[in-house]
Amino acid sequence: MTSTPPAPSSFPNPTVLDLAASSIALTRQICDVESVSGNEKALADAIAAALADVDHLEIIRDGDTIVARTNLGRAERVVIAGHIDTVPLNNNLPTRYETIDGTEHLWGRGTVDMKAGVAVQLKLAAELTDPAVDVTWMWYDHEEVSDELNGLGRLARNRPDLFVGDFAILGEPTKSQIEGGCNGNLRVEVRTFGLRSHSARSWVGENAIHKVAPILNILAEYQPREVEVEGLVYREGLNAVGITGGIAGNIIPDECMVHVNYRFAPSRSADEAVAHLRELFDGFDVTVVDRAEGARPGLDAPLARDFMNAVGGVAKPKYGWTDVSRFSALGVPAVNYGPGDPLKAHADDERVAVAEITSCENGLRAWLSASAR
């Protein structure tokens, strides 16, 4: 199936970003440069071009990841990062403004996850010539796809020196509230085996699907924990996200697989999470297919407390896994802070309340502009 491409006039693909525009207008410009994972080059080029003449920033490029940093000799350094890729389109570009229940929104792919955050960061990177802390800005590729492609992960391998810092902020959507840390994420395949036979003589075989009953009983009866970590309560989840078995309508199946997803509080390591599932599914074949450490909220770091005071509001836990855990793993306390409702991320009606973009810009600007410590 193909969809009709929009007429060129209605879908501008600007290669020039205007960083002097409002953060709302800049969000729109960035969103209208389509950058589904793997196709970030045009946007990375535009970002690099827009910052090329900004004197107070050192620019480093790694693939389609752009790093811009100040070197002002401040006592502290903060890393502020955002990914520039999006999940695939679903007829939701170009962007448009929409008023919903009296609230103005910018609608379209990437508005929430997370080009509004990138726009705020990009604008402040260019405008804040004299921030209170040295800042390392990072805009990276391939966040929405498998872990091994992640641009931030690649940069950490290629240039670990760039990750030195006292605090990190990731611009993932949080409705411009601070969300600390994140749950870990583990996926395993739990398998049963049997013996294939014709279903007219099922007693000759051994039904692998029937053997899955105890696995589903365990999942259905499981009581997920709520775990307090550094003052934030993380809610866990253990779920079958897939099940598959069967060969044909007249064959007793010899294999069945339950795909299990465990979201675990950052008080638990991925190794401990694996051990927990192996104990839970003792006697069954368990294969780990994906694992990602959680991240402790890190809100007791001095810069984090300072940031919370500047931004206001009450910090909350982040349930979904985000790249803050990469900073956490490197010993850099990190929080999520960006415009947009996470429930609208990846949604077909993805849209951000424009007031949240301004609020995020104001919060970051106030904190970064405070007198140098």
Added chain:
Amino acid sequence: MTSTPPAPSSFPNPTVLDLAASSIALTRQICDVESVSGNEKALADAIAAALADVDHLEIIRDGDTIVARTNLGRAERVVIAGHIDTVPLNNNLPTRYETIDGTEHLWGRGTVDMKAGVAVQLKLAAELTDPAVDVTWMWYDHEEVSDELNGLGRLARNRPDLFVGDFAILGEPTKSQIEGGCNGNLRVEVRTFGLRSHSARSWVGENAIHKVAPILNILAEYQPREVEVEGLVYREGLNAVGITGGIAGNIIPDECMVHVNYRFAPSRSADEAVAHLRELFDGFDVTVVDRAEGARPGLDAPLARDFMNAVGGVAKPKYGWTDVSRFSALGVPAVNYGPGDPLKAHADDERVAVAEITSCENGLRAWLSASAR
């Protein structure tokens, strides 16, 4: 993937069948005319051509089904039928002779299911000019695929007059022993529903896969019946033959489906079987996707008793569903009787002991050649 086609010289595709050859040699000729369901035309043409000059038979063609019948004014008429299609090949044509544990076999697709039976029938149709009963021979297409394509079913709709008879024999593989009737066959889809959500916030959703646990518990704990019908004991079976659910590794699934196959004794109608499953899975969404009546063995019919006496051995129940139930539904007692081990039907190493072909031929010939009743 493509496989190398066999060299023409090694894979003869005869369009002429030699009905004067032995039933073993004729089996081989018929098997080497590939006739996977939907591709029966060449074989149907060859059968029609081979019988064209046989004076004592009236030939009727319906699609790729060939009917040949005597009109001798006998007091009784017997229908003897066999399907000419096979399941797909798996590098098991052309046929070859193989000696296994000192027993000679003919190896290859169709040798068991059921071209050896067809060969015996075809040879006897041509040779028995003066049978004890009038005979309606039927060789039909599309038995190995979905019910609505079945050539015997089509013929019953187009020419119900051809199904008039006092007894029927289907040449399905029974190791040349009489197997009476068959179990019924029912397939249903049992569904659960939930509410989709991101798995990082699974408490917002409702997991449809977890809700399948009680369905699998019912299946795992089910004790299938053994039911005596007219002296034969039919063994039932209730099995999940498929299960499917899940959208992605990070989504709580809102639907899950268990595909259930119920093989039920011919003492129960398909309606009763459906009612049994609806009661068993009360509270779940149950959709019937396929249903086929069983067939009572019909061994108390006079011609059946006569046939058993002629052939010898002890009649057994047929567990798998076969087209005998079509005759049974039309009020014609019917049994299965043909060469080959049913466990080798559809197998990659499908092969028939050649002695069973001769035995089947002898059994049928003796009975049909007895002095007219």
